[in-house]
Amino acid sequence: MFQTFSLLLLLGLAPGADVVASRTQFQEELRVWAAASLGPVLGELRTPWEEATGASLVLNLDASSRISVQVAEGAPADVLLTADRAWMDWAVARGVADASGALRLAGNQLVLVAPAAIGSVESAPRDRIPDLSTFLSGQDPSLRIGIAGEEVPAGRYARESLQALGLTAELGGALVTGGNVRTVLEWVARGELPLGFVYRSDAFGDPRVRVVAEVPDSLHTPVEIWGAPVIRGDSPSLAAEFLDFLMGVEGQAALRVAGFVPRTGLASRASAGGFPVHAAAGVSVWSAILISIQVALVATVLAMIPAVGLGWLLARRPFPGKTLVSALLLAPLVIPPVVTGFLLLSLLGRGSPLGQVLEAAGVTVPFSFLAAVTAAAVVGFPLFVITVRNAFEAVDSRLEEMSWTLGARPRRTFWRVSLPLALPGIGAGAVLAFARALGEFGATVVLAGNVEGETRTIALAVYTLLESPGESAAIWWLVGASVAISLLALAGFEYLSRRQRHLVRRNPDV
Amino acid sequence: MSEQRPVLQARVSIDLGLLHLAVELESATGAVAVVGPSGAGKTTFLRILAGLEAKARGRVSVGGETWMDSDEGAWVEPWDRGVGWVPQDTLLFPHLSVRENLAYGCPTGAGDPQREEALEGLAELVQARHLLDRRPAVLSGGERQRVAIARALLSRPRLLLMDEPFSALDRPLRDELARRIRAYLDREGVPVVLVSHEEADADALGCREFHLVAGRLTP
Numbered sequence: 001m002f003q004t005f006s007l008l009l010l011l012g013l014a015p016g017a018d019v020v021a022s023r024t025q026f027q028e029e030l031r032v033w034a035a036a037s038l039g040p041v042l043g044e045l046r047t048p049w050e051e052a053t054g055a056s057l058v059l060n061l062d063a064s065s066r067i068s069v070q071v072a073e074g075a076p077a078d079v080l081l082t083a084d085r086a087w088m089d090w091a092v093a094r095g096v097a098d099a100s101g102a103l104r105l106a107g108n109q110l111v112l113v114a115p116a117a118i119g120s121v122e123s124a125p126r127d128r129i130p131d132l133s134t135f136l137s138g139q140d141p142s143l144r145i146g147i148a149g150e151e152v153p154a155g156r157y158a159r160e161s162l163q164a165l166g167l168t169a170e171l172g173g174a175l176v177t178g179g180n181v182r183t184v185l186e187w188v189a190r191g192e193l194p195l196g197f198v199y200r201s202d203a204f205g206d207p208r209v210r211v212v213a214e215v216p217d218s219l220h221t222p223v224e225i226w227g228a229p230v231i232r233g234d235s236p237s238l239a240a241e242f243l244d245f246l247m248g249v250e251g252q253a254a255l256r257v258a259g260f261v262p263r264t265g266l267a268s269r270a271s272a273g274g275f276p277v278h279a280a281a282g283v284s285v286w287s288a289i290l291i292s293i294q295v296a297l298v299a300t301v302l303a304m305i306p307a308v309g310l311g312w313l314l315a316r317r318p319f320p321g322k323t324l325v326s327a328l329l330l331a332p333l334v335i336p337p338v339v340t341g342f343l344l345l346s347l348l349g350r351g352s353p354l355g356q357v358l359e360a361a362g363v364t365v366p367f368s369f370l371a372a373v374t375a376a377a378v379v380g381f382p383l384f385v386i387t388v389r390n391a392f393e394a395v396d397s398r399l400e401e402m403s404w405t406l407g408a409r410p411r412r413t414f415w416r417v418s419l420p421l422a423l424p425g426i427g428a429g430a431v432l433a434f435a436r437a438l439g440e441f442g443a444t445v446v447l448a449g450n451v452e453g454e455t456r457t458i459a460l461a462v463y464t465l466l467e468s469p470g471e472s473a474a475i476w477w478l479v480g481a482s483v484a485i486s487l488l489a490l491a492g493f494e495y496l497s498r499r500q501r502h503l504v505r506r507n508p509d510v
Numbered sequence: 511m512s513e514q515r516p517v518l519q520a521r522v523s524i525d526l527g528l529l530h531l532a533v534e535l536e537s538a539t540g541a542v543a544v545v546g547p548s549g550a551g552k553t554t555f556l557r558i559l560a561g562l563e564a565k566a567r568g569r570v571s572v573g574g575e576t577w578m579d580s581d582e583g584a585w586v587e588p589w590d591r592g593v594g595w596v597p598q599d600t601l602l603f604p605h606l607s608v609r610e611n612l613a614y615g616c617p618t619g620a621g622d623p624q625r626e627e628a629l630e631g632l633a634e635l636v637q638a639r640h641l642l643d644r645r646p647a648v649l650s651g652g653e654r655q656r657v658a659i660a661r662a663l664l665s666r667p668r669l670l671l672m673d674e675p676f677s678a679l680d681r682p683l684r685d686e687l688a689r690r691i692r693a694y695l696d697r698e699g700v701p702v703v704l705v706s707h708e709e710a711d712a713d714a715l716g717c718r719e720f721h722l723v724a725g726r727l728t729p
Contacts (some may be wrong), residue, residue: 149646220571398601404588405595406615406665420605503604 030187111265204259311388391425540701544713594662615665
């Protein structure tokens with residue numbers, strides 16, 4: 001028995017080796033660009049599909065707004081699956097989705113979820129889940145609510161609903177924008193946010209959250225899942241086959257089980273159609289520039305004393321574990337910023353011991369201005385320390401010895417000789433850290449979210465605008481500001497570096 | 511009489527890999543010149559006396575005070591020794607003016623008329639009064655050396671260590687300066703260790719010569 005199993009394993013046929021299997025077994029592959037909310041159900045359907053057709057399924061999951069734009073820009077997709085009619089219409093209008101093959105596959109419902117474990121929000125009996133307005137009327141309006149981006153279908157449905165209830169102004173400041181609906185789900189599931197707008201299907205599959213309110217369909221455009229073959233796709237027939245599969249008994253059953261509304265349950269009314277009127281994405285250019293500069297400045301100032309201290313220690317003092325400390329300090333330079341952001345969220349989030357201590361002290365870091373500052377400071381810190389270390393190392397240590405022989409103890413020597421001689425280099429490090437903080441994106445989007453007027457920096461604003469057609473003027477303002485500030489900062493760095501070299505140039509030999 | 515007691519006593523060794531230095535030196539007069547070829551360890555010997563070589567072993571005493579005794583674990587930190595160090599490349603503080611460099615080691619505070627007097631006097635002694643408000647970067651090699659000597663003397667040293675202090679000066683100025691410094695040291699009673707490869711400098715300062723060859727000292 002064991003031998004048989006080993007043989008299977010060797011042949012890549014045993015369970016658990018299916019990744020290997022899918023690479024070797026299939027001749028054809030179908031590339032599906034799908035709305036993030038479809039991730040779990042497509043994962044369920046992968047095996048039956050692959051068994052039925054012998055073609056492997058390659059998935060790219062993100063917000064409909066992002067995948068649609070990616071496909072329009074030539075992403076190598078065969079099928080596009082969006083979570084609303086509007087983006088499908090847009091893709092058709094751009095000539096990338098095949099209108100003749102476009103199908104309405106299913107529906108969904110928008111709900112408000114809370115973490116299952118944390119009792120920050122009043123619980124309701126399972127069969128008497130209130131509707132959105134009833135629920136919100138009993139809540140503290142300052143509670144933070146996760147919501148998908150303005151151009152993401154889930155985000156748009158949620159905003160339409162808030163608008164219909166006349167709550168936009170009241171709740172606007174409490175909304176924390178996530179890249180797609182699964183991001184919002186993850187934030188709430190991890191307990192980082194007390195509430196979030198997701199689809200019923202998202203809440204269905206995740207025991208870490210519970211539905212606290214349902215959003216009536218009457219408040220927003222109906223949620224419709226659309227699919228279409230991509231016109232320039234490599235496998236048009238396979239794409240059509242896949243859509244048929246989703247429309248068939250097996251596909252529809254899986255969708256129903258996953259919490260979607262199957263096709264037969266949908267109202268048969270024709271959708272309004274046409275290109276959606278995109279509301280302004282709610283991105284203020286000036287606010288983004290101002291926030292970027294504020295975040296970068298505060299981050300640089302906070303990093304100053306530790307950077308100077310550590311830079312001096314590394315330059316001048318041997319101590320045990322120096323190599324390790326030095327490597328750890330540089331880590332944020334090479335670790336993907338998104339990973340750094342995740343680690344910071346794990347460290348400072350509500351679920352962590354440190355996060356709980358901070359919260360008890362009245363400080364909530366994630367999704368705040370402080371979070372953006374933290375992300376920027378951590379990512380900029382290595383550059384700061386390296387530059388400071390180099391500056392101290394460039395100071396002739398015999399000048400410090402000379403100061404000692406003249407009666408100045410090490411502390412006094414530091415203030416009167418080492419520090420003044422390294423000052424331009426420290427300034428250069430600060431400017432470099434500032435510039436890096438200004439360009440920070442990955443760690444910020446994870447730790448600080450994308451809160452308009454609070455954590456939406458230039459980089460995040462550009463990212464938000466990229467998925468809202470017709471905002472290119474704003475993008476160019478932001479791009480211009482970003483490039484200008486960065487170049488200015490780098491010019492400052494260059495100037496200060498030259499000053500540093502000039503200052504510590506060894507005396508010519510006598 | 512205190513003359514009987516050696517002013518300077520050193521029996522030190524250090525292993526720096528390429529250089530193994532072992533020096534035994536005793537001076538009753540407190541005027542010593544260490545001469546010898548480059549690479550023999552002259553500068554290292556001065557650094558040991560100044561307390562800048564932590565790896566050195568042995569014993570150093572100056573004016574009856576023990577600065578270092580590795581057998582007994584005695585150690586006086588460089589900032590408590592009161593040496594006036596004149597390194598070969600002067601090591602003037604580049605961010606300070608000549609006046610600030612001179613004042614750096616002064617025991618008394620700024621604005622003290624006595625200190626101003628001493629500062630001006632020593633600047634005059636090394637013929638550097640006109641340089642007081644300049645930065646080291648604009649000085650010539652010889653000017654730097656003169657400022658470095660004045661800075662060391664202004665700290666009221668208990669031992670003056672001079673490492674090729676006149677190398678950038680021409681002969682007449684060199685002799686004149688050596689004569690003035692010798693007079694100053696005699697008057698103030700400051701012992702001196704001079705490192706040079708010119709015996710003329712040692713003679714001008716009235717120093718007894720020792721030859722340091724490849725880490726070993728010979729009278």
